[in-house]
Amino acid sequence: MRRRRRIRRRKKAEQRAWFFTGVMFLLLMGIMLFYGEDIRNSGGSETDVRQSVSEPDGDGSGEEIKEKGKKEKARKDKAKEAGQNGRQAYFENLDDVEAGTVLAAGELDLTQEKEYFTVSEISDAVLQYINGKSYVENDHIGLDDLRYLKLLHYNYDHEIQVGELIVNKKIAEDVKEVFWELFSEEYEIESMYLIDRFWTGDSVDSDTNSIENNNTSAFNYRVVPNTDRLSNHAAGFAIDINPLQNPYVKYNSDGSFAKYYKDMEKYTDREQKGKHMITHSDICYKIFEKHGFTWGGDWNSSKDYQHFEKEK
Numbered sequence: 001m002r003r004r005r006r007i008r009r010r011k012k013a014e015q016r017a018w019f020f021t022g023v024m025f026l027l028l029m030g031i032m033l034f035y036g037e038d039i040r041n042s043g044g045s046e047t048d049v050r051q052s053v054s055e056p057d058g059d060g061s062g063e064e065i066k067e068k069g070k071k072e073k074a075r076k077d078k079a080k081e082a083g084q085n086g087r088q089a090y091f092e093n094l095d096d097v098e099a100g101t102v103l104a105a106g107e108l109d110l111t112q113e114k115e116y117f118t119v120s121e122i123s124d125a126v127l128q129y130i131n132g133k134s135y136v137e138n139d140h141i142g143l144d145d146l147r148y149l150k151l152l153h154y155n156y157d158h159e160i161q162v163g164e165l166i167v168n169k170k171i172a173e174d175v176k177e178v179f180w181e182l183f184s185e186e187y188e189i190e191s192m193y194l195i196d197r198f199w200t201g202d203s204v205d206s207d208t209n210s211i212e213n214n215n216t217s218a219f220n221y222r223v224v225p226n227t228d229r230l231s232n233h234a235a236g237f238a239i240d241i242n243p244l245q246n247p248y249v250k251y252n253s254d255g256s257f258a259k260y261y262k263d264m265e266k267y268t269d270r271e272q273k274g275k276h277m278i279t280h281s282d283i284c285y286k287i288f289e290k291h292g293f294t295w296g297g298d299w300n301s302s303k304d305y306q307h308f309e310k311e312k
Contacts, residue, residue: 147172163192166219168236214244238309246305
C-alpha cells in the first residue's frame with residue numbers, strides 16, 4: 001500500500017514537472033516571437049538600424065556619449081514607429097546624424113537625394129569644435145565668410161556615409177552640386193570629416209595626419225608647407241579628395257620627395273590608373289572641372305593630385 005502511494009506521488013511530481021517545463025517553453029517562445037517581430041518592424045537587426053564609424057580612442061566625454069546614446073535611441077524609435085505604421089523610415093534631413101555615420105539605403109528617400117546635401121552658416125556647436133584649431137581669429141577670413149556643408153558619399157566599402165566640409169561661402173553652392181553629382185555617380189570617397197578630427201596641435205601637422213588617414217577635407221587656416229604663404233585651404237577655396245591615392249608630389253634636386261606622405265610612392269606613377277586615383281579621365285576630375293575648379297594634377301613645378309580649387 002505504501003509502495004503504491006509512493007508511486008502515485010512520484011507520478012504526480014513528474015506530471016507537475018512536465019507541466020511547468022511546458023509553461024516555461026511556451027513563455028520563452030513568446031518572448032522570442034515578440035522580439036523577433038520588434039526587430040523586423042525596425043527594418044533589420046539592431047546593428048543594422050545604426051552603424052557608425054568608430055571615434056578615435058579616447059574621444060568623447062561622458063555627456064557626449066550620453067547625447068550620442070539619446071540620438072541613437074531616437075533613431076531606432078523612428079525606424080520602429082515607421083515599421084509599425086507600414087511606411088519606410090526615411091530621414092527627412094541629416095541635421096542630427098553625425099559625420100561618419102553609415103546609413104542603409106532604406107533609411108533615405110533616394111528619390112529626393114539632393115535634399116540631404118545642405119549648406120548652413122557656422123553654428124555655435126561647429127565653432128566650438130573648430131575654434132583654436134582649424135579656425136583662429138585672423139585678418140584674412142572670418143566666420144561669416146565660411147559655410148558648413150552636410151553631405152552624403154559612398155565609402156570604400158560602397159556604403160552610404162555622412163560627410164561634412166567647411167568651405168568659403170562664395171563656392172559653397174558649387175561644392176554642394178559637385179558632391180551631389182559625385183554621389184549620383186556612386187563615386188567612392190573613403191571619409192569626409194572636418195580636419196579638426198585629426199588635430200595634433202599644429203595646422204600643418206594636422207593636415208598631414210588627415211591626409212595619412214585618407215580623409216577628404218577643405219577649410220584649414222594654414223600656410224603652404226615649408227613656406228610662410230597662406231594656402232587656399234585657409235580661405236576655404238580648396239578641397240583635397242582621397243589624398244592617399246592622390247598625393248602631393250614635389251621633388252628635391254637629388255630626386256627625393258620634398259615632403260613625404262605615407263605610401264605616396266605607390267601612387268606617383270599616374271599611368272597605372274589604379275582605383276581611386278584621379279586622372280583627366282576620372283569622373284571626379286570631370287565634375288570638378290565642369291563647375292570651374294582647377295586641378296593640382298595640372299601644376300608644373302609640383303603635382304597635387306588630391307587638390308581642387310576655385311576662387312570667385
